[in-house]
Amino acid sequence: MTDTSVESNAPTVPLKDLDDAQFQELYGTDRFTATVLSSRVRYIVDHMCTGLLNNAFSQILRDWYDFAATISGPPAQNYPMSAVSNSLALFLGTMCDAVRNTVEEYGSENLRPGDVLICNDPYRSGTHVNDILFIRPVFVDGEIISFVSLRAHQLDMGGVVPGGFSGTKRNVYENGLVIAPNLLYRDDRPLAPTFNLIFDNARLAALLLPDIKTIYQNLLLGERLVIESVERYGVQAYLGALRYSTDVSADAMREGLLGLPDGVYLGEDGIDADGVDDSIEYRIRVRITKVGGRVEIDLSGTSPQARSSVNGTMLDAKTAVGIAFKYLIDRHTPFTSGTYRDIDIVIPPGTVVSATPPDGAVFIYWETSEPLLHAVFRALRDALGEEAVGGSFASLNLHNAHGLTDDGTPWLTACQTGGEHGPWGATRHGDADSYTVFYTANNLDPATEAIEADIPGVILRKEYAPDTAGAGTNRGGAAVRKDTLWLTAAEHFTSPLHVRAPSGIGVHGGADGAAGACWIFPPETFDVREQKRMLGTNTEVYAGSVPVTGVLDPQTKALDPAGEYFYFASTPNWQTSPGTVFRYLTNGGGGWGDPLRRDPERVKRDVRDEYVTIEGAYRDYGVVITGDPRFAPEQLVVDLEATHARRRELLARRG
Amino acid sequence: MHTDVNPGPRVERQPADGACPGCGKAELSRYPVLSEGGWYQVVKCGACLHSVSRKPWGLLGPITLTSHGLVLD
Ligand SMILES: [Zn+2]
Numbered sequence: 001m002t003d004t005s006v007e008s009n010a011p012t013v014p015l016k017d018l019d020d021a022q023f024q025e026l027y028g029t030d031r032f033t034a035t036v037l038s039s040r041v042r043y044i045v046d047h048m049c050t051g052l053l054n055n056a057f058s059q060i061l062r063d064w065y066d067f068a069a070t071i072s073g074p075p076a077q078n079y080p081m082s083a084v085s086n087s088l089a090l091f092l093g094t095m096c097d098a099v100r101n102t103v104e105e106y107g108s109e110n111l112r113p114g115d116v117l118i119c120n121d122p123y124r125s126g127t128h129v130n131d132i133l134f135i136r137p138v139f140v141d142g143e144i145i146s147f148v149s150l151r152a153h154q155l156d157m158g159g160v161v162p163g164g165f166s167g168t169k170r171n172v173y174e175n176g177l178v179i180a181p182n183l184l185y186r187d188d189r190p191l192a193p194t195f196n197l198i199f200d201n202a203r204l205a206a207l208l209l210p211d212i213k214t215i216y217q218n219l220l221l222g223e224r225l226v227i228e229s230v231e232r233y234g235v236q237a238y239l240g241a242l243r244y245s246t247d248v249s250a251d252a253m254r255e256g257l258l259g260l261p262d263g264v265y266l267g268e269d270g271i272d273a274d275g276v277d278d279s280i281e282y283r284i285r286v287r288i289t290k291v292g293g294r295v296e297i298d299l300s301g302t303s304p305q306a307r308s309s310v311n312g313t314m315l316d317a318k319t320a321v322g323i324a325f326k327y328l329i330d331r332h333t334p335f336t337s338g339t340y341r342d343i344d345i346v347i348p349p350g351t352v353v354s355a356t357p358p359d360g361a362v363f364i365y366w367e368t369s370e371p372l373l374h375a376v377f378r379a380l381r382d383a384l385g386e387e388a389v390g391g392s393f394a395s396l397n398l399h400n401a402h403g404l405t406d407d408g409t410p411w412l413t414a415c416q417t418g419g420e421h422g423p424w425g426a427t428r429h430g431d432a433d434s435y436t437v438f439y440t441a442n443n444l445d446p447a448t449e450a451i452e453a454d455i456p457g458v459i460l461r462k463e464y465a466p467d468t469a470g471a472g473t474n475r476g477g478a479a480v481r482k483d484t485l486w487l488t489a490a491e492h493f494t495s496p497l498h499v500r501a502p503s504g505i506g507v508h509g510g511a512d513g514a515a516g517a518c519w520i521f522p523p524e525t526f527d528v529r530e531q532k533r534m535l536g537t538n539t540e541v542y543a544g545s546v547p548v549t550g551v552l553d554p555q556t557k558a559l560d561p562a563g564e565y566f567y568f569a570s571t572p573n574w575q576t577s578p579g580t581v582f583r584y585l586t587n588g589g590g591g592w593g594d595p596l597r598r599d600p601e602r603v604k605r606d607v608r609d610e611y612v613t614i615e616g617a618y619r620d621y622g623v624v625i626t627g628d629p630r631f632a633p634e635q636l637v638v639d640l641e642a643t644h645a646r647r648r649e650l651l652a653r654r655g
Numbered sequence: 656m657h658t659d660v661n662p663g664p665r666v667e668r669q670p671a672d673g674a675c676p677g678c679g680k681a682e683l684s685r686y687p688v689l690s691e692g693g694w695y696q697v698v699k700c701g702a703c704l705h706s707v708s709r710k711p712w713g714l715l716g717p718i719t720l721t722s723h724g725l726v727l728d
Pocket of ligand 1: 676702
């Protein structure tokens, strides 16, 4: 094979089969030292992240952990990304290519010690313009031996929507400032022209500037720790360990793929609409060909790019595919650029997951990343058998709003009060978690107290909705219901993009989770402050609501899978008066395994904990429970005889 | 509900001459892929996924930047 890629010097046999001499020959160090250094670079990136987390002012960094750090090898090794932080997964797959693209375009020969290079162009580096990639070249004896990088979300980067979070922007010109590869620091001194470029375009400069200084300090920390490592172990061992780290990921993925039956697998998922109107539903299609230890994922046939900023880039598609294969095939080794060694992705330009400039606007790119991951989950669901993983709530249902307090002070909220956290799907190992960000992310949950201290919003509910989780031997996570009362007049942008059909796919005989929705309750219909009680959760309360999105009964406005789709951007920005309540209900997570095989005692526990109602236990699990879960939760009783009868009846109905 | 699901673009695979050194089948074709190390133009076997050649492509693959073609001197 004529392989001109740098990775071709990787071992052709499993790493465990290399003897000590072969290992030394390949990596320039012994196995023990390579392992120590692999762990050390992971320690360095997590240390860089801790430094930023502890010192950030911006809530999206401080409370959301919307950043990631990586260490990459030098140009001569083709920039292997050997270590990634334990943080936002969406960034990680893009950063291996983003560092290469940024450095190569700027010219590695033009870099010198004391530089910090930046780029935020989604088409060059993935994700969106608010995520600036900061790259620090690390020199030893006049040569670049590594890059330490941080990509961190800046709360604003200009554009027509304050904060930027919107699926309604039409092109790169509306989207925000695009920064091509550019120096931010030279000789460890800030470069005024680049800072001016940012701060003449971005809002919220008072928050951004100290955070950028903190990012810079944590790049210095990463650089110092890399140089200390080289001083202790030698440059040859260090560079060998960078390659070894990626070879470990490649080795484990290949080994995992060998366990999957050869074949061609098709999968599909999508998003409800773009930010223009609801005339187009976007579909994401994968055709997975798997032979031996190799796999190819072809995205041909995926819908053309959307007319507004719901698109993702090709590097985001690569990330979503990589994360999907980590969940399904190799869960045990760290994610590195080597994860992709035997994964080829075939991507037609100009689709909703591979948008191109200037019209393929990219902002809420993760709204296509998670469905792409789900398309892979669906494609491989049957082939994986009991190893399959259930689907998540799929859309971050971001809520963004701004307004003025009574004294005229402007306030802004980003991603604090929507349906950003919700359920995952179940696996063979157990029930799913119900409150986290979805599979392609990995962030924190902003504390309610911190949110209420920042903005004039009061979070009234943050709870699990019964009977929304996909039933199974192991239950999917329950949908999250979140109510927020807005104390001032406000303008809201919201983007729930996956309610037309459930996203929480059931696997291995498990059931799908329920689809979610979002509603506005104006104070004229229900005024929490006057009534001095919470808005109820029974179906009658919705009649007075203004639906934002959901498949709902047009009269009662309550959830109805046979109802009508309400389009999330029918009003691009929702203007509300003081006293308005927004309610989000996320999708439910998928179940794993036949629900009729779930231990009735586990079903009883779910009824006690209000994941499942007594009616749901009877309908979905065939378990007959008596008692009062609300007022006598420990006195619930399973009627075993009636349960056996009910389960026999349900089995007979399946035929 | 009025919904139009558009069929999307495809990556065309150009047939390539010869037989696969891996499995012997004459199912080689040429097309771009994104993988470890970035974009490649590959000649690959459709039957066994063996790569006969993998040549590094442009950094951004099929993307044409808005600034493409800018000539400054
Ligand atoms: Zn072949």
